[in-house]
Amino acid sequence: MKTQQLGQFTIDRVTEYEGAFAPLKNILPGITQADIDAHASWLRPAYLDEQDRTIMSFHSYLIQTGRHRILVDACVGNDKERVHRPGWHHAQFPYLQSLAQTGVAPEEIDFVCCTHMHADHVGWNTRLQDGRWVPTFPNARYVFAQTEYSHWEKTHREALARGEPSPNHGSFADSVLPVVDAGRALMVKDDFEFEPGLYLGAAHGHTPGNCVLHAHSQGRRAVFSGDILHTPAQLINTDWSSNFCFDPLASAQVRKKLVHDIADTDTLLMTGHFPTPVAGRVVSHGDHFRFAGADPLAT
Numbered sequence: 001m002k003t004q005q006l007g008q009f010t011i012d013r014v015t016e017y018e019g020a021f022a023p024l025k026n027i028l029p030g031i032t033q034a035d036i037d038a039h040a041s042w043l044r045p046a047y048l049d050e051q052d053r054t055i056m057s058f059h060s061y062l063i064q065t066g067r068h069r070i071l072v073d074a075c076v077g078n079d080k081e082r083v084h085r086p087g088w089h090h091a092q093f094p095y096l097q098s099l100a101q102t103g104v105a106p107e108e109i110d111f112v113c114c115t116h117m118h119a120d121h122v123g124w125n126t127r128l129q130d131g132r133w134v135p136t137f138p139n140a141r142y143v144f145a146q147t148e149y150s151h152w153e154k155t156h157r158e159a160l161a162r163g164e165p166s167p168n169h170g171s172f173a174d175s176v177l178p179v180v181d182a183g184r185a186l187m188v189k190d191d192f193e194f195e196p197g198l199y200l201g202a203a204h205g206h207t208p209g210n211c212v213l214h215a216h217s218q219g220r221r222a223v224f225s226g227d228i229l230h231t232p233a234q235l236i237n238t239d240w241s242s243n244f245c246f247d248p249l250a251s252a253q254v255r256k257k258l259v260h261d262i263a264d265t266d267t268l269l270m271t272g273h274f275p276t277p278v279a280g281r282v283v284s285h286g287d288h289f290r291f292a293g294a295d296p297l298a299t
């Protein structure tokens with residue numbers, strides 16, 4: 001994705017990894033082989049490889065508003081202990097190089113906004129320095145929805161009391177708590193406004209405090225949708241929640257509402273995991289929907 005202009009806001013993508021991930025039927029328990037076969041003509045090869053693995057991207061968005069520089073979601077991170085995810089374990093992704101290509105240094109980020117606290121959305125909150133996890137963006141306030149934080153903080157405490165690992169592959173312990181300990185966390189309500197035209201919206205379901213980020217500027221609109229959708233295959237049937245959803249029914253309701261709200265409008269969907277093009281519009285297609293990639297955004 002080249003730099004996109006949304007009114008006065010400039011949006012860049014900071015990519016960590018793009019490629020094959022888990023099989024689609026593992027990600028979406030509701031989808032059948034018959035569904036995949038019926039939609040193979042557009043699912044392959046862009047969204048599905050020969051082994052039916054889902055093609056996904058892991059990226060952040062950098063929004064520059066003129067007043068603030070805001071990083072949305074923070075991918076997997078480097079050097080993390082992720083023993084149950086071999087591709088993430090002690091990873092060495094060129095993420096900071098990707099950020100450098102935007103011309104913005106980590107010190108210049110004003111806000112980090114995690115849509116939720118899964119391991120692939122908080123990783124770059126911290127980096128390893130002299131054996132300790134320190135904030136990667138030392139001058140940023142890290143915006144955490146209080147509902148989301150409270151849920152995982154309780155889960156973390158209970159897990160440790162039982163002698164079990166910290167939740168989300170250990171990412172709460174190594175990528176969230178060090179930010180809080182460093183005094184950089186900003187606990188907010190679900191409708192927190194960064195500035196006029198840029199604000200959170202509750203989208204609970206994927207996780208208990210999951211949020212999306214809305215952007216409006218000069219008549220242009222975008223939604224940073226995090227994990228409301230993992231793949232365009234979910235536009236075939238918005239009831240198909242992912243295997244990673246905390247409350248699949250609530251997640252489906254949120255997905256359905258978002259898709260219906262923005263379908264056939266100019267609102268850009270800034271997806272959390274769609275492969276290139278990661279941003280686009282939702283369009284109706286018979287009895288379901290499709291994704292119309294729009295990179296780079298025509299202005």
Ligand SMILES: [Zn+2]
Binds near residue numbers: 118120272273
């Ligand atoms: Zn994710």
